[in-house]
Amino acid sequence: xxxxxxxxxxxxxxVFRLRDREIAAVNGIDLVIRPGETVALVGESGSGxxxxxxxxxxxxxxxxxxxxxxxxxxxxxxxxxxxxxxxSEGEMRHVRGNDxxxxxxxxxxxxxxxxxxxxxxxxxxxxxxxxxxREALEAAVSxxxxxxxxxxxxRASQYxxxxxxxxxxxxTIAMALACDPTLLIADEPTxxxxxxxxxxxxxxxxxxxxxxxxxxxxxxxxxxxxAEIAHRVAVMYAGRIVEAGPVAEVFRNPRHPYTVGLLKxxxxxxxxxxxxxxxxxxxxxxxxxxxLANMPTGCAFAxxxxxxxxxxxTAMPELAAVDETHVSRCIRWQEITA
Numbered sequence: 001x002x003x004x005x006x007x008x009x010x011x012x013x014x015v016f017r018l019r020d021r022e023i024a025a026v027n028g029i030d031l032v033i034r035p036g037e038t039v040a041l042v043g044e045s046g047s048g049x050x051x052x053x054x055x056x057x058x059x060x061x062x063x064x065x066x067x068x069x070x071x072x073x074x075x076x077x078x079x080x081x082x083x084x085x086x087x088s089e090g091e092m093r094h095v096r097g098n099d100x101x102x103x104x105x106x107x108x109x110x111x112x113x114x115x116x117x118x119x120x121x122x123x124x125x126x127x128x129x130x131x132x133x134r135e136a137l138e139a140a141v142s143x144x145x146x147x148x149x150x151x152x153x154x155r156a157s158q159y160x161x162x163x164x165x166x167x168x169x170x171x172t173i174a175m176a177l178a179c180d181p182t183l184l185i186a187d188e189p190t191x192x193x194x195x196x197x198x199x200x201x202x203x204x205x206x207x208x209x210x211x212x213x214x215x216x217x218x219x220x221x222x223x224x225x226x227a228e229i230a231h232r233v234a235v236m237y238a239g240r241i242v243e244a245g246p247v248a249e250v251f252r253n254p255r256h257p258y259t260v261g262l263l264k265x266x267x268x269x270x271x272x273x274x275x276x277x278x279x280x281x282x283x284x285x286x287x288x289x290x291x292l293a294n295m296p297t298g299c300a301f302a303x304x305x306x307x308x309x310x311x312x313x314t315a316m317p318e319l320a321a322v323d324e325t326h327v328s329r330c331i332r333w334q335e336i337t338a
Contacts, residue, residue, distance in 0.1 A: 001073045001075070001081055002032070004034050004035070005032050005033065005034050005075070006033055006034065006035055006074065006075045006182050006183055006215045007031070007032065007033040007056070007072070007073070007074055007075075007183055007215060007217070008031075008032050008071075008072075008073040008074075009029060009030060009031040009032070009052075009056070009070065009071070009072050009073075010030055010070055010071050010073070011028050011029075011030065011069055011070035011071070012026055012028065012029050012030075012031075012052070012055060012067070012069070012070035012071075012072065013026060013027055013028050013067070013068045013069040013070050014026040014048075014051055014052075014055045014060065014065060014066070014067050014068065015065075015066055015068045016061075016064055016065050016066075017063075017064060017066060018064070021293070022068070023292045023293050024068075024239055024292065025048050025051040025065075025239055025292060026048045026051050026052050026055060026239050027048075027238075027239040027240050028069070028070070028240065029048075029052065029070075029234075029236075029239075029240065029241050030241070031052075031217075031234060031241070033183065033215040033216075033217060034215060035182070035213050035214065035215055036209065036210075036213045036214070036215065037215050037216070037231050037232070038209065038215075038216040038217075038218055038229055038230045038231050038232075039215075039216070039217055039218070039230065039231065039232045039233070039234065040218045040219075040220060040225075040226040040229070040230035040232070040233045040234070040247070041053070041217065041218070041219045041220070041234055041236055042220060042221065042223065042226055042233055042234070042235050042236065042262070043221065043235060043236035043237055044221060044237075044289050045221070045289070046238075046289045046292070047236040047237055047238065047239070047289065048236050048238070048239040048240075049187075049219045049220075049221075049236055050105075050187055050188075050219060051065070051239075052219075052236075053102070053185045053187050053217060053219050055067055055072070056072055056074075056084065056100070056185060056217070057096060057100060057102055057185065058084060058087070058089075058092045058096075059096075067085050070085070071083050071085055072084040072085050074095070074099070074100070074183070075182070076095070076099040076182065077098075077099055077180070077181075077182055094128070097124040097127070097128060097176075097178070097179055097181075098124070098128040098179045098181065099181055099182055099183065100181050100182075100183045100184075100185065101175075101176030101177055101178075101179070101181040101183070101184045101185070102176055102184070102185045102186075102187065103169075103172050103173055103176045103184065103185070103186045103187065103189045104172065104187055104189075105187050105188040105189065105191055106191075107160070107165070107168035107169045107171065107172045108160060108161075108165075108168060110172060111160040111168060111171065111172065112160075113159060113160055113161060114159075115159075116156065116157050116158060116159055117140075117144070117155060117156055117157075117158055117159070117160065117163070117171045118137050118140045118141065118144075118156030118157060119137075120171075120175060121139075121140035121143055121144070121156075121171070121174055121175045121178055122136035122137050122139065122140040122178075123136075124175065124178045124179055125139050125140070125178050125179065128179045129179065137156065139178070140156055140174070140178070141153050141156050143174040143175075143177065143178055144156055144170075144171065144174050146174070146208075147170040147171075147173050147174045147177075147204060147208075148170060148200070148204060149167060149170050149171070149174075155167070155171075165193055165197065166193055166197035166200065166201065169189060169190075169193060169197075169201055170201070170204070172189075173189075173201070173204065173205065173208070177208060177212070180212060181214060182214055182215065183214060183215045183216070183217070184205075184209070184214055184215070184216045184217070185216075185217045185219070186205065186216060186217070186218045186219065187219045188219055188220050188221070189201060189205075190202065190220075190222075190225065191220075191222075198225075202225065202228060202229055205229070206229060218230055223251075223262060223263065223266055224266070226247060227247060227251060230247050231246065231247060232244065232245065232246055232247060233245070233246075233247045233250050233251075235250070235256065235258060235259050235262070237258050237289070237300060237301055238289060238290055238292070238295065238300035238301070239292065239300075240300070240316075240329065241319070241329070242256045242258050242259070242301065242328070242329040242330070243255060243256040243258070243259045243326075243327065243328045243329065243330075244319075244326070244327050245322070245323075245325050245326030245327065246325055246326070249323075249325065249326050250326065251263065253322075253326075254336065255322050255326070255328040255330065255333040255334075255336050256301075256328045256329065256330045256333065256336065257301065257305045257306065257307050257330065257336060258285070258301050258305075260336060260337075261283070261285040261304075262285070264283040265282065265283050265284055265285060267282060285304055286304050287303060287304040288304075290303070296313070297313060297314065298311075298312055298313040298314050298315055298316060299312045299313070299316060299317055299329075299330075300316075307330075307332050307335065307336065309331075309332070311331060312331065312332075316329075317329050317330055317331045320333055
């Protein structure tokens with residue numbers, strides 16, 4: 001682990017054990033996050049993004065999801081370095097919420113419907129900081145106010161169903177940041193929100209990150225969000241990272257056919273009229289993400305790739321260095337252009 005990093009994932013392999021077989025949902029990924037840095041994990045549904053974040057938090061389904069190989073080295077608030085893979089469940093409970101906060105995709109399912117918002121935020125403060133109920137509730141009100149919820153004291157006494165989607169997401173952010181973690185994991189936190197609320201939530205997360213200097217792992221399928229919020233991006237496909245580098249570099253100079261396909265499939269403002277006039281359609285990546293239970297031989301993207309050759313179907317390509325900060329898992333990366 002480098003002295004400046006707070007999270008260093010090496011060779012992470014997460015499998016799901018189903019009856020008599022094992023399915024690799026994450027297959028040997030490397031990822032580094034530094035303080036104050038946002039790293040985005042991007043890809044279609046089924047790429048392994050959420051499984052990666054759940055692996056870091058050790059929240060995989062018990063006896064089904066297993067970290068089979070690799071390490072997750074983490075530097076806590078106390079400066080101590082530990083491998084999260086080897087921690088006991090009791091030790092992980094001290095890390096979750098205290099050193100690592102997590103914002104889940106759908107706040108209505110991640111919030112408990114029978115407890116008030118204030119009680120749910122104050123719980124982590126009482127557990128990790130050992131403060132009393134009244135003091136913890138006051139801190140919860142302060143957190144709700146900090147994340148932009150008006151009339152925070154009244155809102156703290158409400159239940160999740162009494163709030164709008166944007167309010168609930170702000171409450172989950174307050175909960176994740178209650179104990180001032182060094183790392184925040186955000187698993188598609190704006191997916192269920194309209195674009196106006198989405199922009200507000202992204203602005204809020206960036207503001208809180210700057211104030212606290214925490215690192216952030218941002219899981220999303222929205223490349224527009226990545227361009228706005230992330231410093232570096234890792235593109236995942238079928239459980240592997242296929243391209244990674246600084247956001248500006250990867251978007252300007254993509255060197256993997258999958259990344260090119262994702263970028264081309266993004267609607268462009270004002271392009272609809274021109275496309276209609278020219279008889280064009282929005283670009284789409286052909287085919288579907290392969291089933292993890294029936295992966296193709298060689299490069300997993302080869303069946304959908306217009307650049308595939310015979311060599312692509314015989315062996316899985318290694319990550320090749322495009323430059324010092326940019327890598328691509330494609331044997332023809334030098335021929336790939338946006």
